[in-house]
Amino acid sequence: xxxxxIATCIADALFPDVDRSVVRLLERLGHRVVFPTEQVCCGQMxxxxxxxxxxxxxxxxxxxxxxRAEFDVAVAPSGSCVGSVRHQQAMVARRSGDExxxxxAEELAGxxxxxxxxxxxxxxxxxxxxxxxxRVTYHPTCHSLRMLRVGDKPLQLLRAVEGIDxxxxxxxxxxxxxxxxxxxxxxxxxxxxxxxKMSRVLSTSAEVCTAGDSSCLLHIGGGLTRLRTGxxxxxxAQILASTRDEVAGSVTV
Amino acid sequence: MTTFxxxxxxxxxxxxxxxxxxxxxxxxxxxxxxxxxxxxxxxLRRATTTIRAKREHVVSEVADWEDLRDTGSAVKAxxxxxxxxxxxxxxxxxxxRGGVVHWAADAAEANAIVTDxxxxxxxxxxxxxxSMATQEIGLNEHLAEQGIAAIETDLAELIVQLAGDxxxxxxxxxxxxxxxxxxxxxxxxxxDVPPALTDEPRVLAMAARExxxxxxxxxxxxxxxxxxxxxETGTLAVVESEGNGRMCLTLxxxxxTVMGIEKLLPSFGDLEVFLQLLPRSSTGERMNPYTSxxxxxxxxxxxxxxxxxxxxxxxxxxxxxSLGRTALHCIRCSACLNVCPVYERAGGHAYGSVYxxxxxxxxxxxxTGLTGGHDVNATLPYxxxxxxxxxxxxxxxxxxxxxxxxxxxxAVDAGRGGVPDGWAAAMKAASWVMSGERRWSxxxxxxxxxxxxxxxxxxxxRLPFPLSRWTRSRDLPAPPAETFRQWWAxxxxxxxxxxxxGNPPIAGTPAPRPAADGGDRP
Numbered sequence: 001x002x003x004x005x006i007a008t009c010i011a012d013a014l015f016p017d018v019d020r021s022v023v024r025l026l027e028r029l030g031h032r033v034v035f036p037t038e039q040v041c042c043g044q045m046x047x048x049x050x051x052x053x054x055x056x057x058x059x060x061x062x063x064x065x066x067x068r069a070e071f072d073v074a075v076a077p078s079g080s081c082v083g084s085v086r087h088q089q090a091m092v093a094r095r096s097g098d099e100x101x102x103x104x105a106e107e108l109a110g111x112x113x114x115x116x117x118x119x120x121x122x123x124x125x126x127x128x129x130x131x132x133x134x135r136v137t138y139h140p141t142c143h144s145l146r147m148l149r150v151g152d153k154p155l156q157l158l159r160a161v162e163g164i165d166x167x168x169x170x171x172x173x174x175x176x177x178x179x180x181x182x183x184x185x186x187x188x189x190x191x192x193x194x195x196x197k198m199s200r201v202l203s204t205s206a207e208v209c210t211a212g213d214s215s216c217l218l219h220i221g222g223g224l225t226r227l228r229t230g231x232x233x234x235x236x237a238q239i240l241a242s243t244r245d246e247v248a249g250s251v252t253v
Numbered sequence: 254m255t256t257f258x259x260x261x262x263x264x265x266x267x268x269x270x271x272x273x274x275x276x277x278x279x280x281x282x283x284x285x286x287x288x289x290x291x292x293x294x295x296x297l298r299r300a301t302t303t304i305r306a307k308r309e310h311v312v313s314e315v316a317d318w319e320d321l322r323d324t325g326s327a328v329k330a331x332x333x334x335x336x337x338x339x340x341x342x343x344x345x346x347x348x349x350r351g352g353v354v355h356w357a358a359d360a361a362e363a364n365a366i367v368t369d370x371x372x373x374x375x376x377x378x379x380x381x382x383x384s385m386a387t388q389e390i391g392l393n394e395h396l397a398e399q400g401i402a403a404i405e406t407d408l409a410e411l412i413v414q415l416a417g418d419x420x421x422x423x424x425x426x427x428x429x430x431x432x433x434x435x436x437x438x439x440x441x442x443x444x445d446v447p448p449a450l451t452d453e454p455r456v457l458a459m460a461a462r463e464x465x466x467x468x469x470x471x472x473x474x475x476x477x478x479x480x481x482x483x484x485e486t487g488t489l490a491v492v493e494s495e496g497n498g499r500m501c502l503t504l505x506x507x508x509x510t511v512m513g514i515e516k517l518l519p520s521f522g523d524l525e526v527f528l529q530l531l532p533r534s535s536t537g538e539r540m541n542p543y544t545s546x547x548x549x550x551x552x553x554x555x556x557x558x559x560x561x562x563x564x565x566x567x568x569x570x571x572x573x574x575s576l577g578r579t580a581l582h583c584i585r586c587s588a589c590l591n592v593c594p595v596y597e598r599a600g601g602h603a604y605g606s607v608y609x610x611x612x613x614x615x616x617x618x619x620x621t622g623l624t625g626g627h628d629v630n631a632t633l634p635y636x637x638x639x640x641x642x643x644x645x646x647x648x649x650x651x652x653x654x655x656x657x658x659x660x661x662x663x664a665v666d667a668g669r670g671g672v673p674d675g676w677a678a679a680m681k682a683a684s685w686v687m688s689g690e691r692r693w694s695x696x697x698x699x700x701x702x703x704x705x706x707x708x709x710x711x712x713x714x715r716l717p718f719p720l721s722r723w724t725r726s727r728d729l730p731a732p733p734a735e736t737f738r739q740w741w742a743x744x745x746x747x748x749x750x751x752x753x754x755g756n757p758p759i760a761g762t763p764a765p766r767p768a769a770d771g772g773d774r775p
Contacts, residue, residue: 007737007738009687009693011737012697012736012737012738013697013700013732013736014730014732014733015730015733016733016735016736016737016739016740017733019737020737020740035738035741035745037690037738037741037742038690039690040687040688040689040690040693041687041693043687045683046680046683046684046687047658048639048658048661049661049665049676049680050634050635050658050661050662050663050664050665051662051665051677051680051681051684052662052665053666054680054681054683054684055684057684057685057687057688058684058687058688060688061687061688061689061690065690087655088658095662142638142639142640142641142642143639143641145641146640146641146642146644146645147641173642174594174640174642175594175638175640175642177594177638178638179637179638179639179640180638180639181676182635182637182638182639183722183723183727184719184720184722184723185281185635185722186280186281186284186595186635186636187281187285187722187723187725187726188281188284188285188288188289189281189284189285189288189595189598189599189636190638191288191725191726191727192288192294192598193594193595193598193638194726194727218729218730219727221728221730222723222727222728222729222730223726223727223728225712225728226712226714226726226727226728
């Protein structure tokens with residue numbers, strides 16, 4: 001299958017190994033990955049902060065970039081970016097009166113998947129042949145859980161990873177407190193939520209906290225390193241891309 | 254005499270906000286104080302955790318819960334679409350059964366109508382059933398100014414009222430108080446308090462019961478709200494747990510009910526749906542202990558005079574708005590408050606409105622309208638991470654996250670035209686950068702300066718305002734030596750997405766190794 005990678009602005013700029021892992025993983029599974037280079041962002045930050053007019057050119061850039069590319073399905077290693085593609089882009093276009101862009105955004109959204117959806121629903125794989133010998137706990141991100149309804153697909157994938165010691169995260173479904181610009185605008189509440197999330201993560205004695213969204217991991221990881229907890233955050237894609245030869249996001253790095 | 258009651262000694266009076274729908278401070282500032290209050294945090298955590306578990310349990314045992322939610326949502330959508338016609342139907346049905354219907358455009362009108370009705374009975378004391386509508390119009394405060402004492406008979410409302418405090422939850426108004434504080438409030442403020450009062454819940458409840466019993470038996474007038482009104486029959490419904498409502502609705506000679514115009518249901522049969530949805534969603538009970546239904550006046554039985562005050566107070570503004578009108582579907586169950594991670598930390602007072610939590614964040618700004626970018630209510634739509642838990646819990650499926658986003662858009666639009674603030678400037682700049690791949694790449698390269706700030710640990714722990722709001726409690730990773738798009742260009746150079754792109758890699762072969770440092774850490 002010819003799969004277009006939506007790198008996501010945050011992983012492109014801050015966590016390139018997450019995108020490289022998606023490429024490695026999908027190629028290992030025998031697929032062709034393409035990267036439409038003019039892509040930047042899905043527009044979610046602008047939408048969720050209330051700047052819908054400013055989101056429009058960002059959405060247009062995304063839609064036009066992927067329209068020009070040739071692929072079967074698109075994938076992003078992010079529940080929230082795919083949530084934005086599916087639930088916000090057409091709304092942004094429609095609100096500005098651009099019905100044509102809205103329709104094209106919807107067409108694109110119809111073949112855009114979050115990583116665990118792509119693997120389990122589209123490609124039909126659970127065991128991706130990964131090896132990851134660490135104690136790991138999984139935080140289901142809000143948008144993957146409640147916007148995309150990925151359910152336990154990420155957990156199915158993780159359970160099939162060789163060598164993994166997967167431990168359940170208590171109160172897993174509660175938000176980590178990131179919320180995009182919420183983390184700045186309501187820094188105090190955001191931090192209070194993060195403190196509770198971190199205490200749950202620490203209660204598992206895991207070495208690694210994983211999730212399907214770099215943004216939530218940026219938040220959780222930012223707190224875990226600040227407090228020198230020694231617990232690392234690693235994206236789901238990095239774990240699934242790991243093999244005996246190449247362990248991504250290795251704890252020793 | 255002073256009694257030493259030990260810690261905690263928090264203010265009993267609560268916030269000073271005068272307007273029931275608009276606080277004096279923006280949400281972030283009020284919430285920042287709230288998260289530092291250990292008693293509040295513990296009470297909220299305990300109470301919301303318990304009620305969440307109860308709700309989840311009783312909802313999971315209803316096989317057709319999702320169908321019930323769909324039906325509830327559809328019935329409410331129908332009500333909003335036909336509201337003028339249904340309200341007239343309700344008015345004729347209530348009138349035909351001996352009740353009197355009054356129409357109030359706003360809080361001032363409603364307060365004046367109720368005051369006048371009480372005056373005509375000669376009473377200077379009324380008993381009250383817990384009601385959001387009368388809180389919304391500040392009825393108790395208004396009556397006090399007019400020399401009429403309004404006595405709350407719901408236990409938690411009584412606690413809040415005695416303390417001179419404000420409710421902080423739609424269903425559990427004293428959720429922010431612990432039992433030691435409640436004992437202190439009773440000892441200081443309840444005239445007939447038993448001297449040997451302990452902080453045992455049963456002892457506290459019995460003291461309140463004794464206190465209220467005398468009021469129930471002497472009151473000539475009661476004021477209530479309503480959970481539902483049936484347009485077809487003119488029947489009003491109040492559901493409650495303590496039996497205080499039943500006494501208020503049956504014992505006095507005159508009953509005055511203040512109800513928001515959106516509380517209508519078309520027919521009696523619709524109660525079947527809502528009496529399943531409401532108790533399970535609100536108190537986490539299969540059925541609430543007391544459901545009182547009454548239709549007009551029944552000679553020789555119950556109040557012989559019944560007045561229904563129909564309150565608009567901003568509701569028709571919301572109704573005129575295709576998105577906003579779904580906020581009027583709300584049946585005040587408070588499930589969204591109990592599942593909201595922001596409410597759980599900030600508590601109800603931080604919202605500055607009698608409607609706190611997720612539904613308050615969408616309802617309050619719509620009822621008041623926004624007076625510009627500096628209106629404190631413009632901060633309410635931002636009091637959410639958009640985690641979506643409220644939407645999942647709502648028994649009538651109000652899409653609160655989408656409404657929050659829309660209201661954020663309106664708050665931003667309302668502030669346009671003046672001098673752009675920091676956010677507006679940053680968002681405009683980001684929009685320009687993010688709508689062109691070259692500009693984005695340049696920005697990525699520039700951000701690499703962060704590697705110097707980060708130093709050997711690879712983490713950034715201090716940045717200037719406004720990013721200091723992040724780094725005060727969280728690190729940021731140093732930007733990587735190579736972005737993903739640079740890695741792609743370096744390793745796959747010509748292999749873009751074009752149809753004539755370079756040779757595909759052979760399936761099964763390992764991809765090129767990542768950049769040498771491999772040091773990016775999510």
